Amino acid sequence: MMPHLPALQIVLPLLAAPVCVLLGHGRFAYGFTLVISWLAFAISVLLLNSVLEGGSISYQLGGWAPPWGIELRVDPVNAYVLMIVSAIGAMVMTYARPSVDREIRAEREYLYYTAHLLCLAGLLGVTITGDAFNIFVFFEISSLASYILISLGSNRRALVAAFNYLVFGTIGATFFLIGVGMLYQMTGTLNLADLAERVPPLTGNRTVQAGFIFMAIGLALKAALFPLHAWLPNAYAYAPSVATAFLAATATKVAIYVLIRIYFTVFGADFSFGVMSLGALLQILAVAAMIVASLIAIFQNDIKRMLAYSSVAQVGYILLGIGFATVTGLTGGLLHLFNHALMKAALFMALGCVFYRMGSVRLEAMAGIGSRMPWTTASFVAGGLSLIGVPMTVGFVSKWYLLLATVDSGSWWIVIFVLASSLLAIIYIWRVVEVAYFSPSPEGAPKGEAPLTMLIPTWMLIVANVYFGIDTRVSVGVATRAAEFLLGGGL
Amino acid sequence: MEWPGLYNYWIVVFLMMAGLYIVIAQGNLVKKMVGLTVFQASVFIMYITMGKVTGGTAPIIIPGDNIVYANPLPHVLILTAIVVGVSTLALGLALIVRINEAYGSIEEDDIEKEEQSAR
Numbered sequence A: 001m002m003p004h005l006p007a008l009q010i011v012l013p014l015l016a017a018p019v020c021v022l023l024g025h026g027r028f029a030y031g032f033t034l035v036i037s038w039l040a041f042a043i044s045v046l047l048l049n050s051v052l053e054g055g056s057i058s059y060q061l062g063g064w065a066p067p068w069g070i071e072l073r074v075d076p077v078n079a080y081v082l083m084i085v086s087a088i089g090a091m092v093m094t095y096a097r098p099s100v101d102r103e104i105r106a107e108r109e110y111l112y113y114t115a116h117l118l119c120l121a122g123l124l125g126v127t128i129t130g131d132a133f134n135i136f137v138f139f140e141i142s143s144l145a146s147y148i149l150i151s152l153g154s155n156r157r158a159l160v161a162a163f164n165y166l167v168f169g170t171i172g173a174t175f176f177l178i179g180v181g182m183l184y185q186m187t188g189t190l191n192l193a194d195l196a197e198r199v200p201p202l203t204g205n206r207t208v209q210a211g212f213i214f215m216a217i218g219l220a221l222k223a224a225l226f227p228l229h230a231w232l233p234n235a236y237a238y239a240p241s242v243a244t245a246f247l248a249a250t251a252t253k254v255a256i257y258v259l260i261r262i263y264f265t266v267f268g269a270d271f272s273f274g275v276m277s278l279g280a281l282l283q284i285l286a287v288a289a290m291i292v293a294s295l296i297a298i299f300q301n302d303i304k305r306m307l308a309y310s311s312v313a314q315v316g317y318i319l320l321g322i323g324f325a326t327v328t329g330l331t332g333g334l335l336h337l338f339n340h341a342l343m344k345a346a347l348f349m350a351l352g353c354v355f356y357r358m359g360s361v362r363l364e365a366m367a368g369i370g371s372r373m374p375w376t377t378a379s380f381v382a383g384g385l386s387l388i389g390v391p392m393t394v395g396f397v398s399k400w401y402l403l404l405a406t407v408d409s410g411s412w413w414i415v416i417f418v419l420a421s422s423l424l425a426i427i428y429i430w431r432v433v434e435v436a437y438f439s440p441s442p443e444g445a446p447k448g449e450a451p452l453t454m455l456i457p458t459w460m461l462i463v464a465n466v467y468f469g470i471d472t473r474v475s476v477g478v479a480t481r482a483a484e485f486l487l488g489g490g491l
Numbered sequence B: 001m002e003w004p005g006l007y008n009y010w011i012v013v014f015l016m017m018a019g020l021y022i023v024i025a026q027g028n029l030v031k032k033m034v035g036l037t038v039f040q041a042s043v044f045i046m047y048i049t050m051g052k053v054t055g056g057t058a059p060i061i062i063p064g065d066n067i068v069y070a071n072p073l074p075h076v077l078i079l080t081a082i083v084v085g086v087s088t089l090a091l092g093l094a095l096i097v098r099i100n101e102a103y104g105s106i107e108e109d110d111i112e113k114e115e116q117s118a119r
Helices: A002-023 A026-054 A076-103 A106-128 A132-151 A157-187 A192-198 A206-223 A232-238 A241-266 A269-275 A278-298 A303-324 A327-358 A374-388 A394-409 A412-438 A452-470 A473-487 B007-025 B029-051 B073-103 B108-118
Strands: A057-060 A071-074
Touching: A002 A026, A002 A057, A002 A071, A002 A106, A026 A057, A026 A076, A026 A106, A026 A473, A071 A076, A071 A106, A071 A192, A076 A106, A076 A241, A076 A327, A076 A452, A076 A473, A106 A132, A106 A241, A132 A157, A132 A241, A132 B073, A157 A192, A157 A206, A157 A232, A157 B007, A157 B029, A157 B073, A192 A241, A206 A241, A232 A241, A232 A303, A241 A269, A241 A303, A241 A327, A241 A473, A269 A278, A278 A303, A278 A412, A303 A327, A303 A394, A303 A412, A327 A374, A327 A394, A327 A452, A327 A473, A374 A394, A374 A412, A374 A452, A394 A412, A394 A452, A394 A473, B007 B029, B029 B073, B073 B108
Parallel strands: none
Antiparallel strands: A057 A071
16 A cells, blocks of 8 residues: 555545546535545655655556656655645535535535546646656646636636636646647657756757746746736636635645746756746746735735735745745745645635625625624634734745845845735735724624634634744745755756 | 758647637637637647658567657657647537526627626
8 A cells, every 4th residue: 555655646536536426416425525635635644754754756657667657756845745735625625515505506516526626636646747748637637627616606707717717727738738848859758857867968959948938938827927827816716715715725836836846857957047047037027926916906805806816926925935046945935835825725715704604705795794703704814914924824934934035145125025015915914804893794794603614624724824833843844855855956 | 951841840830829819819719719729739730740750650560670660659648638638628618608608698898898787
């Protein structure tokens, strides 16, 4: 059993999806999906443990040795991302039942759970595979599933949002595919470890450079890097609450992980950040994302949309850290990858609780909600504090590392923008706090908390936000190991 | 190398740009899907082109010397990508059907207008 964990990590949810369709009944499908999600989480924790203790694992599918066969590879970087994705998957599933009941028609519920399992399988597959083409295939599995998740939203605009996401997502994936083709043309291999050896000597080659640009742009589209984020706000705003919480915390993170893999492992930091001077570009785009997206977020009345724009800003933070290409910067970026997943999942889950009771997450609907749903509102505020980066929360830890990296690299001007963006975050979170606590409740507004099965997972994530903000040994330790690993050029 | 030398790649580039242009310029959702499919098809042709070896035969062992084999891997890869493309197209068209049911139109402008008036 143990040696087959890497394969089980993707095979389990992938095979569970058709079983889920056969179960065909909301309650059974839910129980089944819940068990599978937690099993996937358990597997990823075991994988992370064994990688941290025993070094990278290479799993040869079908016993065919790489580079000819397809390889699954687990190392400190992707074991970390696998853990994030499956942890959020398990948490969101624990939370999902009442919310899905409320927002999706009963006869379609099992399809929702199936799409969730497929999306999970795809995201885990992208992360774990050591084969460039398989990244594309798993990307498409997860993307197709996430288009379905989004289109199941109760507002008809969800359909248009899903369609737009489909167009953008397909263009992004196809660009990635073109890049993979160009690299294959020059090196004759698709294995990432093999590419990492054969690409660096060829980096003077025009085809390889074009491949790099195609891959970078395709993945930037998937990761919603400013200014390629146009699909994101509507997709997150109109998807069912559960889908938003899951996708916001995982989908863009996985795309960023692949970007890191391509930049650091396949092409090497020297080429990506030296010859192609990606660092400066990433920093400019990241700063633009942090400021512009935060400014737009301030003017949103739909709170889900507001948080969606804030996600674009947070992607900026992650890419800012990566743009430095130093151990501190990369640690900050990877740390924020983890922390942003924690805080955004918690915030969107809190909003799901609001939607469950109010049927809306517009600012008007939230008037006086602080006294009617005290626990939900408190969790939103706690998540918001983490988003702002108040000390004792995870948001502070990652911003601290990002600022350290900024100061190290001597780009003082970026410090100002990071702080300014945090101030903007205070403004948009404060708008909600003000309406929730200091406005009178409208007549006849629905009262009462969301069900405990929704509140408890939300609060577990809030507790995690605070816990990892105080005890940083685990998160910073793993992120530092991953950053050192990436810059050490190993695979 | 004479001018039209690698003309297959020119076809690929032309189809790629034409496809992207259709996706961007057309307001009709079905036409957008057509553009997306043309765009993807250009990538399929690119892979097939690079797998072609002049005078090469299928990779089946034939007795004799000096037999040139073509690389089968790009074709296999692109079969997978075609399947992905077909499923994306199917899902996109299914979404268009649902959009048509919800809005009574598949023109981007009409949908936008409908949303503005509904607000």
